[in-house]
Amino acid sequence: MKQDDLRDEALYLQTRADELAWHRAHALGVSRRRFLQLAASAAALAAADTLGRAGNGSQAAPADLIVKPTPPEWFYDFASNKEMRWENMAGRGYLVPNELFFVRDHSRTPRIEASTWRLKVEGSGVSRPLELSYDDILSLPETSVIRYVECAGNGRSFFEGAYGKRASGTQWKLGAIGVAEWTGVPLREVLDRAGLKQTARDVMPEGLDELRVRRPMSIAKALEDDTLLVYAMNGSPLPPDHGFPVRVLAPGWVGVANVKWVGRLEVSEQPLFTPWNTDNYVLIGPDYAPVPPAKGPVLTTQSPKSAFEVPWDGELPAGRRTIRGRSWSPFGKITRVEYSVDRGITWQTATLREPNIPRAWVRWDFEWEAKPGSYSLRARATDEQGNRQPATVPFNELGYLFNAVIGHPLTIRP
Amino acid sequence: MGLALSPRWGTAAAPRIVKVKAFEFAYEPKQITVPPGAVEFDVTNTGSIEHTFLIDDPAKKTVGKIASILPGKTEKLTVTLRAGAHTIYCDLAGHREAGMIASLKVQP
């Protein structure tokens, strides 16, 4: 088969997938019956997808830290953390398939049985403490949204290049992000059933993992329409590595707020503090003052970023190329993406492709007459609120929120 | 930070070497005593997830840091220490609380 035919077929499948994604983004409040239909259509899409069968289950992490196969051609390996390789998203549809979605485990993936799992909702901020089973959760009003989830430390490795010293933690490039369709019950529905008090201030989901991730959020964030207790991802039951049976979705907020394997919600009339919002997931550094009891400003929303769907430090043959990438912001739609192929001397505007869903991402591309040489590609996104990626980001010891424009190394060979 | 030469402990070319293991969720040994001066810490991650290694001085100022040690790897850190009670810990989320803390006494 000729290359052009393959390209047309890929284009066709992608267009169909995009239409579905766009449709789903508007399909809030779908019924349980609808969820089953979604699962069926997602399975059909997965079958049509051209995902390479690289895994074969042979790449299990040491001590089975992670359940799903994480072969090196799909992920950069950081033990319990696996970074998505952006080149695998090249020309792919809007959503990241569950198989390719990055994994950030604070310790390891716990294996939890849905039949014995319970969610406790308790604390001074509710008048009727609850205990819900998996079936209870499934019977509550259902909603689906398309949103990104991103680690607070995505891009951390670039602090070293900018400041000559490493920030603590996993040295991610830009692959600690993914966009999926998340299905679940609005957190608000569960809080209402527990008799949420007017005086409630904080909600703290607690994970059932070994370290018991406890990351409080404000009641305002907990009550947003798209803050969910999620049990399905891209139409399939939530995979173990992504929080089975139930996780939190807190769109636009740092990844840690999207607590996986949630087993308890503490609702409090008092502000809640744990090491997860006093010692970690706070900004510590010369440009940031402590906010007692926290060691620095507490992270909430992420920051706008961009990434190329090109191998990092890879090679491409010379000639006319379509260069693709994606940009995202916690504050709304991306309205403009500029790119530079000459180390930031001149900038042009990339073409944005629908869908462009707020707090998900937008795909963009540009045509480039690539001549042999070493390049450093740059992309710079602006969102609908006027937030633009900066030239620099102040150093912080734990390496959060790096969203400066970076040079993506690429060699064009003759 | 310059190397403080102590006449009792020889030249800067040969810092004292201390080997430490990091794993879920502790350091071994848990208590370390060294004389003031240059010390090289060889920290091996014998666990299965990432860890870090920080040293805070008695005033809680961080005087040395290894920002990431992947499982099976050994990373080295050389610091010049003054007398006093220091703290070694891992600053990854939840690790210090789970037990990744050790005491480092610097005494002549």
Ligand SMILES: [Cu+2]
């Ligand atoms: Cu650690």
